[in-house]
Amino acid sequence: MKVSVDAGSCHGHQMCAIAAPEIFGSDELGNAVVLITGDIPTELEAKARRAEGNCPERAIIVNE
Numbered sequence: 001m002k003v004s005v006d007a008g009s010c011h012g013h014q015m016c017a018i019a020a021p022e023i024f025g026s027d028e029l030g031n032a033v034v035l036i037t038g039d040i041p042t043e044l045e046a047k048a049r050r051a052e053g054n055c056p057e058r059a060i061i062v063n064e
C-alpha cells in the first residue's frame, strides 16, 4: 500500500494526522504531508484507510 495527498484538495484540517500520526504530518502551511514515502507497513494499513475515509476533502489517495 502507498499513500499520497492531493495537495490541491487538502484544506489542512489535520484529521489525518490525528487518525494516523505515524503516516501524516503537516507542512509549514498546515497542509498534510505523507511521512512514509515507501510502502505503508502492514500494521499501519488500517489507520491509513481510516484517515482516507475521514478526510473531509477526499484528498487522501490510497493505492493498494
Ligand code: SF4
Binding pocket: 005, 009, 010, 011, 012, 013, 014, 015, 016, 017, 030, 031, 032, 054, 055, 056, 057, 058, 059, 060
Ligand atoms: S484530513 Fe484531508 S484535507 Fe485535512 S489535512 Fe488531512 S489530507 Fe488534508
